[in-house]
Amino acid sequence: MEFDKVVEEVLKRVKPSERERKEVNEISVFILDILKKLVKKHELEEKVRVEIEGSFAKDTWLSEDVDLDIFLLFNISFPLDLLRKYGLMLGEELAEKLGVNPVRRYASHPYIELNYGKVKIDIVPAYDVPSSKDVRTPVDRTPFHTRYIRNVISKRPELKDEIRLLKRFTKGIGIYGAEIKTEGFSGYLIEILVTYYGSFKDTVVAASTWKPWRTVIDLEGYYENKEIDVFKMFRAPLIVIDPIDEKRNAASAVSLEKLSLFVLACKEFLKTPSISFFYPHSPSIDVEKIKRELYEQNVIAIKTLIPSLPEDVLWGQVKRSLQGITDLLHRYGFRVFDTSAWTKGNILVMLFKLKYLERSKIEEHKGPPIYLDNSLTFISLNEKRSDVISGPYVKGDRLVVLRRVKYSKAEDVIKEKLNEAKLGKLISKYLKENIDVLKGANIVDISPEKEYLQYLYRWLTRRLPWRSH
Amino acid sequence: MEFDKVVEEVLKRVKPSERERKEVNEISVFILDILKKLVKKHELEEKVRVEIEGSFAKDTWLSEDVDLDIFLLFNISFPLDLLRKYGLMLGEELAEKLGVNPVRRYASHPYIELNYGKVKIDIVPAYDVPSSKDVRTPVDRTPFHTRYIRNVISKRPELKDEIRLLKRFTKGIGIYGAEIKTEGFSGYLIEILVTYYGSFKDTVVAASTWKPWRTVIDLEGYYENKEIDVFKMFRAPLIVIDPIDEKRNAASAVSLEKLSLFVLACKEFLKTPSISFFYPHSPSIDVEKIKRELYEQNVIAIKTLIPSLPEDVLWGQVKRSLQGITDLLHRYGFRVFDTSAWTKGNILVMLFKLKYLERSKIEEHKGPPIYLDNSLTFISLNEKRSDVISGPYVKGDRLVVLRRVKYSKAEDVIKEKLNEAKLGKLISKYLKENIDVLKGANIVDISPEKEYLQYLYRWLTRRLPWRSH
Missing domain, CATH: 3.30.70.590 (Poly(A) polymerase predicted RNA binding domain)
Structure with missing residues (x-):
């Protein structure tokens, strides 16, 4: 199959239909509404803003695969322990209202995950900081990421589908997700890459020639001299300067192995494009x-x-x-x-x-070269050992023994x-x-x-x- | 036991008694007489000299352990093929006269070995060259070695027993003999060492600090600058310049292992002197x-x-x-x-x-780093192989497979x-x-x-x- 045909095929599957779009939108409005009421109930209107972040907010989500990331953005005057307490509480109360089960999860601090129909919803408390320089906890950065990408996409809406393609591609080859289990590519990282290269295809073409430890992407051009400045600052298989924070590597979670798998997949995909990169076959189990x-x-x-x-x-x-x-x-x-x-x-x-x-029940244990003073000590020590079965003897210019192995x-x-x-x-x-x-x-x-x-x-x-x- | 006691004990055993001396001497005179008659019989008086070489000639032989090296020294005008032929013939005729079995041996050319009573006799043909610079075959050098050591010993007769001690020592630790099977110390090499250091004890003291590849002994002082000149000329674990030929390493047969064994034995002997270095126990076999x-x-x-x-x-x-x-x-x-x-x-x-x-029935076979072009070839080649049981997959930045091993x-x-x-x-x-x-x-x-x-x-x-x- 040729490249464009494959892309066309995949797009049909990853792009949400108008109907699905409407459906999820209704759910989000519904949830937001409940949350705002709960905030009011606890008299937190002055302290908390409710906002949708993530791929839904950016319209880069995949059909049949929606996560709603809803952030509770607390005023910076709010103490951290209370933020945590109220964050969980509001999430749990929401679950109760929806009649579903809340699951406590943990990123930089605890949050609530719940499944509502086919939509997975995360309720994440964070600080509402004035600028990305002021983040207090790592999740505080997320609204800035959302805003940055929304802003890019508002000017270049064609990027949305390109991002969807790369997301599906990384999911297909098993490298999507920055969590420790996966050590792969976050959604945000994928958005930066596509923005930088301009399209799914250009990203794949570029990535197919990446070299681990030698690849730097600096979308906002923060660093003038890549070799000197960036490599002094970061040491990672892949370095992607966060557009909203030049001191952060947005690809720091990516392991050498997952990066290599990505590069390899890009090379192979260019050579023989196929749907199976996006939707791999499940092997039949024997x-x-x-x-x-x-x-x-x-x-x-x-x-x-x-x-x-x-x-x-x-x-x-x-x-x-x-x-x-x-x-x-x-x-x-x-x-x-x-x-x-x-x-x-x-x-x-x-x-x-x-x-x-x-393993072998015997091993060769090398002693010192015979011209060193401790060679005589080696002899007397090893002569007495019950696990020595041969030697000490001379091999080349060294003393050796063959020993019985304990395990x-x-x-x-x-x-x-x-x-x-x-x-x-x-x-x-x-x-x-x-x-x-x-x-x-x-x-x-x-x-x-x-x-x-x-x-x-x-x-x-x-x-x-x-x-x- | 202390050093001197051990040496005294050993000397008693290695020094031939007057009676043994007389006995062997009579045998040598007897053999020489027969050989000279045989030479005459073949009308070779003008062409061949019969001469005793080796440890008996130098009086450095060990009691109960005599080799008689009798050389048939041919005039240089004599063709090599005839030298070989007559050498063997004379040896075999001698054996016949003595009523013993001749054994053909081979060094640089063939010679005859025979056992007469407790004495082993070698009849070795060689060329009678005017100087050590003129040797045609390696054995031609032997008479010059004999002469050199006889000359040394005539001035310093006390060296004879010291040489006997070191010979016995090297025999005891299993490194005596320059033949390929042993790769050890020749009798002549031992004589040079004792001459150089002055006594058995001084040799042992010096050798205990030798370093393989870094030890040079130049008795005649042919080389002015050890590091530069000698190491340019020779590369061997032990370098002992032959006193009669500065271009020859008299220790070239010595392997790293046998040299190391010698150094180690010297160290140990100095620390705990014992008869067992000269006469090791035969282990009882189980x-x-x-x-x-x-x-x-x-x-x-x-x-x-x-x-x-x-x-x-x-x-x-x-x-x-x-x-x-x-x-x-x-x-x-x-x-x-x-x-x-x-x-x-x-x-x-x-x-x-x-x-x-x-061994293990499987092995890991590493492919190229993924960023090299041949990584795709590695995949397609290995995918088809029936001995591949796992992979190709990515490990670090490389492709690998697990393969079934054939043997x-x-x-x-x-x-x-x-x-x-x-x-x-x-x-x-x-x-x-x-x-x-x-x-x-x-x-x-x-x-x-x-x-x-x-x-x-x-x-x-x-x-x-x-x-x-």
Whole structure:
């Protein structure tokens, strides 16, 4: 398929219809109205403005995929603890009025998420600061982002569809979202990119030649000398100067891997455009294949119960733990090819693909070169050790011994040495006190959910999203 | 035990008694007499001088351990092929007269070895050149070495016992002999060292601080600037300028490992002097332990028949083959800790201690960084491969795949891929056509000889000789 055909196809699907537009608009007016009444009820009219932010406010939202971000903008005289308290309260009261369930979420501070029909609504308290220089909490910046992009779009309305295309593209290849779990591209970042390059296509063409750590986008031209000034200020795989704050990298959440995946997808898409970049196929799951691969790819799993934590906090903890356990295994001579984690409710599963589930029972331990004084000490120390099975002897100009290894099974290292690993503090107690360590086909049985099997299947086959069939 | 006590003890054993001296002297006179008569018989009196060289001529031989080196020194007008022919003939006729078996040996050219009572006799043909600058074949240098050391010793007779001590010391720690199998210290090299340092003790003290690749001994002071001139001329772990030929390193045969062993032994001996450096204990052999260790240390053996070859040629071939097979195993992902070989008659056994007999069945194969143009090629190539079990996917800024490995057992690599290994040419046919590959306890059954079991036991425990009990 050619590029323009694909884009045309995708646009048909991502662009909201007049009917959907009207529907969501009615909902937003309805919600705003309730919220304003609640504000009045608590006699906060002087202190709080209610405002819609985000993709709906900017008209860059995707059909069938609407988030309403409603901000409660508090006067700066309002104390932070009260802002938090009232923010949650107003959100919860709104949910009650709507007859839906409020979920507490956490970004820089707590907020309420609720699902109303097919619309996900976030009620976020923030400070109503006079300028973007005065932000007190990170979310205070959002209204300025909204205003900046609205302003751009009011002059160049053709950008809206281009933004929709890039959003869908990043969703399709699995890099949409700045949260810690994803480490990808925020909606705002996508809007800046499209604004900078002018269109979806120009963004893709440009991004296909990006180099990690060497790419800087400075829409407002804050920095005169890219090399000297920007690289002194920022160190990240991708640097996109926030148009409303020249000291902020709007792409700081983007990991090297997700950036690389984006660059690669852009290259491939230009070469062979296809709908599957925007809407990848869900692979059909073959449980027997999953079982075989779990065995063949030397997968080991840790299952544990975890406390209820805000999403970003949880994933911070999980990623730290994955790295800590990888390092631990490495110290004990195990090579880890890949890690992953899945959580649902209070269950956490951490997965490790290893080179070996059982490593060599012996290792070569190198001593000092013979011409150093401590060579004699090495001999006398190692001669007495019961784990030395050969040597000390001379190899080249060094002393060496062959030693018996204490832990030759990865599961034993995890079971017995987890206390030596650096783990996420908030979940380390759970990991140290009660874990199940599973191998091979048993890992399938952890959860019967289709979502879990899909996750497993994807991780085991690990194809590029647009190429998975 | 203190240093001087040990030396005194050793001297008692290495210094020939008057009776032994007389005995060997009578034998040498007797042999010389026969050889001279044979020379006469063949009407070669004008062409050949018979002369005793080596440790007996220099009176640096060890009690119970005599080699008689008898040289047939041919006039330089004599053609080389005839020199070889007559050299062998005279040696074989001597053996016949003595009623013993002649063995053909090979150094720079063929010679005859025979055992007469407890004395080993070498009959070596060489050219009688006017000066050490005129040598035609390497052995022609020997008479000049003999003369040089005899001359030194005639002025400093006290050196003889000191040389005996160092010879015994190097024999005890297993580094005596310049042949390829040993890659150690020749008798002549030992004589130069003791002459240079003045005594056994001073040699040991000096050698204990030697650094491989940085040690130069220039007895005759041929080189003014060690760093510049010598290191330009020679590159070897130990450099000892031959006093009769400034262009020759008399220590060129010494390997890094044997030099290091010497330095280490000197350090240890100075710290804790003991007879065991000169006369190490023969460990008592425990066949059950050997079997266990063969298994525990992941030993794999190649047994083959080999042609009859001169010792140095054979060991050159064996060492090349050990290295070639080690490299082969490495290319297929196997780590080799240590190798060794044993030959007797026409049997060759090559041994390998491996980290794994069976390696991981999967490996990570890294592709190009995503920003390089060939990244798309990597994807399409690897997507089609049936050995790819996961990926291509992005890891950091690179593409990777997990692949199934074709050969996961070391024995399969040896059996099926030996043709890819660099082997000693003269034995490669034998290795490629008919080998037995053995693992674990089966390796014990290759030969019932005590010598073989002793060899196995030593290699498996691999203690420093003076510390093996």
